[in-house]
Amino acid sequence: MEDGLRVTVWNEGVHEKKDARVQELYPNGIGGQIAQYLRKQPGIASVREVTMDSPEQGLSDEVLETTDVMTWWGHKAHHEVTDERAAKVQAAVVERGMGLLPLHSAHFSKPFILLMGTSCSLKWREYKGIGEKERLWVVNPGHPIVDGVPECIELELAEMYGEHFDIPQPDQLVFISWFRGGEVFRSGCCWHRGLGKVFYFRPGHETLPIYYNDHILRVIYNGVRWAAPVRVAGGITRRKFAPLEPEW
Amino acid sequence: MEDGLRVTVWNEGVHEKKDARVQELYPNGIGGQIAQYLRKQPGIASVREVTMDSPEQGLSDEVLETTDVMTWWGHKAHHEVTDERAAKVQAAVVERGMGLLPLHSAHFSKPFILLMGTSCSLKWREYKGIGEKERLWVVNPGHPIVDGVPECIELELAEMYGEHFDIPQPDQLVFISWFRGGEVFRSGCCWHRGLGKVFYFRPGHETLPIYYNDHILRVIYNGVRWAAPVRVAGGITRRKFAPLEPEW
Amino acid sequence: MEDGLRVTVWNEGVHEKKDARVQELYPNGIGGQIAQYLRKQPGIASVREVTMDSPEQGLSDEVLETTDVMTWWGHKAHHEVTDERAAKVQAAVVERGMGLLPLHSAHFSKPFILLMGTSCSLKWREYKGIGEKERLWVVNPGHPIVDGVPECIELELAEMYGEHFDIPQPDQLVFISWFRGGEVFRSGCCWHRGLGKVFYFRPGHETLPIYYNDHILRVIYNGVRWAAPVRVAGGITRRKFAPLEPEW
């Protein structure tokens, strides 16, 4: 059921056009770096890269209908994603079972906010314009998303995100982050929504080499596997319902 | 913390104008029947009744800002509630902690759908135009919402709602319904959303005397108490965050 | 991570020795029927059958240490399983990540009760000594345990189990049963416990051919896959903890 996954890596693609540091760090784009990793992993049939500049913002019906799991990185241009396309992404998750992995600043992406029903706001800090130490602690060691990952992932420099993170209580909480400046954050969060699943994963600032970290990449891969669609035989009926047993 | 609650009973008020059966059953409206019960209960400071015909659909900023918990009954006119007012209700829950109790067909009300992030669809049947037997079984006997309620509430006639009910997994599941025709339903569901809480409670068809049932009324009252706002001292900060401890 | 699973089918084996109906229905034992199905499924490396008559009640250290997932069927002789062996099963789940699938009357097995921390009691009825109609409704259609299963599994005859089922709230609730006599039951329940996972699945009376039903067997197989162990790199440390960062 989890093999042959068709993955779409959605990348906003704005920082890469404007910021020399990001270009140097991610010469193929943030999305390109994630995609090249996923392409080498078992069980992944295909990895497609799209950006805001792709037709229909990379979110055409055709793309959504042929995607099993979508990763999403965005930051500067959340508001430019049209309400119509954002609602289509939400529907792809809820009605059809597409998995969605919002990464880092995608906590403020329109599809994630629609799926959560809350503000998704948080505290943040970029210490001295650079960052600070972060540790991601595993709090659910039996969860498939932590398979092959150590109990603590340490990142020397990261942008801080702090609680209260305004999300519904995760169905499963997998990682909690510690930041040197004094904050904590629920960094790996799983939800079921309709037929689909959502895994929010915090790490990933545009000016830091976080998507080169083997553990971070492994978590993203595990998350893609976890978020794979499930097929109920015959589908779910949504309608006025005749009794299955009309004899009484 | 839970005393002196200001309750607003929002009632669509459309059936009452058009259907003689509903007028006879609920001469003061569905909302009126719920309100007159709540007014007699301890810990309730005030109960205000509003309908779609009230100023700003009964959902003005003034009403929302002076409501601790709102019950919501609607059915025929969900789509007439403006998107702007629905978003204000959502924000009152998430940003300010207002409790919300969507009742029965309010599963398809705009504020509930916004807060859930899913379709909130379900199966339904009005057997022979009348209804069928329902039993609501308590599955969380330590939850304050079942205080004083028996382990099984039996309703001789009820409209059937069936699974799959497309909602996020409840933070606490309190009641599961059995229907004679062969279906089950998660009938009492609790969620935290932002600063607020939501309790969906299934019973309550417009042509059946369900809101005269003492147990059903007690559950609604208990739900109002459970959904009371909580006050974090100093509020929750939502902003770019200076280190609390800048010395390092 | 989920391939090559080593499964142990633990079967009490008491009914099979005493009851002609059970012998006729399950000539290879209840465990034998489950085992022969699992052996044919992808991703299963081996299926070992054990009973109360096996050395150390089929629960020797060697068996537990070489089992990835254990299914458990018991009924008449729960109390004969020694406390020492029951505690070893609990530890295999919590400390080493073994998956456990208690089936049907195994709700009263010692390892399940130890893992839950509650009484695990319920209501039950064998209608006219035969049974009554049951329907298992899917309430989480995105969960891997329902892959390939219809939204409703109907069993013509089943022993009734009714709420309140005294268990901790499941981490994920997958199935709710309807019974013709008027009860409901949380029939498919998932929990994480320590490094391991537990899936309780209700169907399976000894005098009814429920383990010949393709859908029921598929759910058991999906449950085995879901309960597969996960490997945190380096394990989880359990000890007095030197600072990772002693310099401050």
Added chain:
Amino acid sequence: MEDGLRVTVWNEGVHEKKDARVQELYPNGIGGQIAQYLRKQPGIASVREVTMDSPEQGLSDEVLETTDVMTWWGHKAHHEVTDERAAKVQAAVVERGMGLLPLHSAHFSKPFILLMGTSCSLKWREYKGIGEKERLWVVNPGHPIVDGVPECIELELAEMYGEHFDIPQPDQLVFISWFRGGEVFRSGCCWHRGLGKVFYFRPGHETLPIYYNDHILRVIYNGVRWAAPVRVAGGITRRKFAPLEPEW
């Protein structure tokens, strides 16, 4: 439903007899300090103090049957609590609805381990024999346990507890702690167990004045209120079940 609570403060009472620092810090014992605070709060009918030296270790049937909520502080003598008394405490929670608040090192108390079904182990450190800075962040600002509490409680010196904390996923997670040395911890955790409720709250080392902190005391009081018993009318039936509706 929550008024007139009868609280029992169970205090191991071993440190107080042997350690001058503890005697000076808590001249009336750790339990005495908690009890004198609770006695002044609204909705509390009585507060009884017991220790290991009380008859039947302070856990006689009479004490348990007349206690609505019990707070539990223990550290050095967990193993001296008899298995029989520990099982009685578990039963008081599950079968009768007594609330239980294990505090700090009571994570390793026998009743808590029985109720959780896991090892309840964790990492710990007493930095330089003194402690280090802790911050408890509110992650569920709508929960009654945080009423009147700021979004961050800072403790200048505290013993560190670190993840992985081997507990079942809390039904509601209320606080996450940050520690200066680099760890995080789920410090405020709510569970329903049978008819009862359990709130684990981390702060409270014997050599630190943590139970003089107004916010910490307020959380304990809120927890007592939250854990108050609920009364299902007629109780929960646990038995072989005649059909409610025998006519079919």
